[in-house]
Amino acid sequence: MKPRHPVLRRLWRITLWVFPLAVLALLAKAARTIDWPQVMATIAGYDATTLVAAVLMTSVSYLVYSGYDLAARRYAHHALSTRRVMLIAATAYAFALNIGALVGGTGLRFRMYSHAGLGVAAISRVIVFSTSTNWLGYLLLAGALFASGSVVPPPRFASGSSGLQIAGVVMLAAALLYLFACHRLHGRLFHVRGHHFRLPSVPLALVQFALATVNWSLMAGIIFVLLPAPADYPTVLGACLLAAVATALAHVPAGLGVLEAVFVAAFAQRIAPTQVLAALLAYRAVYFLAPLLLAVIAYLLLESRGKTVAAPARPR
Structure with a gap:
């Protein structure tokens, strides 16, 4: 604020x-x-099976993320086609990961939906719903993981395991509070800076949690596949979730260096930094850069079509 x-x-x-x-x-x-020649040698040593698995998981992740905007379509009551919605969502996601959520996730999403014929009110509801979906899933997944005590923070982490567990309990409570609010306040209209919003129904809120938890899990899964054998999935998932918050606080584009710093610290006692960095650079190539190239093409394609007439709203 x-x-x-x-x-x-x-x-x-x-x-x-x-x-x-x-x-x-x-x-x-x-x-x-850092011994960068060794990092490059590690990347060159990845076998085809590992890279194919990473690419397939990336594809599934982008499809799942597109589900955020499909669920938002139901929430905002617009009638754009599934194909158009998924293309806009995946394109915005790739830009958001690389250049930041404000420009990529919000600005470009607003422009693409506007060109598709949606009005400001509907677009605002879509953006709020999709953004909240991402962080609601984070609250549920990180809360459950941290509260369980299965993630051991790096030695220099100030509050240690107990602080992480307390944070996990608070996150779980916040997630449950959201569901309770959706149950009790679903029909109430909220006014925020000239826009009107309602909380989704409980079934739609559960869809939000399901989509986002799967997507966050897939992101960690890609890194897990690229890391060498000593890595365990709970630690990878925990580091991925911690890095997401660190990136948001640091305001560094694409979390460049922040993600790497968190993972190197998390696996300092088990995996050589060169291997960790190799896995994360490969992850960035597969999950960030390759989709960005496709997103640029998709964005130019959407722009070339020009602005269309607004789709009729669906009945509430």
Whole structure:
């Protein structure tokens, strides 16, 4: 939430620029100690089976993510075709991962839906629903994982395992509170900055949780496949979830270096940093860069079609 006082607002803007730059500077300094030829040699040593598995899981993940916007279609009551909705969602996702959620996930999604004929109100509901879906799944999955105590944080983690378990319980409580609110307040209209929103029904909220937990699990699964044998899936999933929050706080595009720092710390006692970095670079190539190239083509295709007439709204 942005501060209202002019001086505080100025300090907030400065922080938003300085903090990411400081993080990048520290990461650049750390990168000088890495044996990059060994990292490249590890990447070159991946077998075809491993890479095919990573590509297939990436494809499934993008399909699952497209389900966010399909569920949002039901919530927003618009009638765009399934094919168009999935193409917009997958394109926005690829851009969001690489250039940030604000521009990729929100800005481009707004433009593409606008060109498809949807109005501002419907697009706002789609964006809010899809964004909340992603983080609701995070709350449920991270909450269950952290509360179970199956994730051991890096040695330098300030609050240790007990702090992580407490955070997990709070996350689970927040997820359950959302379901309770959907049950009790489903018919109530909320006004936010000139837009009107309702909480989804409980069945639709359960769809949100299911889609997002599967997607987060798939993202961790891709990294798990690319890491060497000593890696275990719960630790990979925990590191992936922790890195997501660290990336959001650091405001570094694509979480560049932040993801790597979290994983290197998580596996410091078991896997060589060069192997961890090789797995994450391969992950970025498969999950970030390759889909981005396809997303650019899809975006240009959608732009070339021009703006269409708005699809009739579905009955509520």
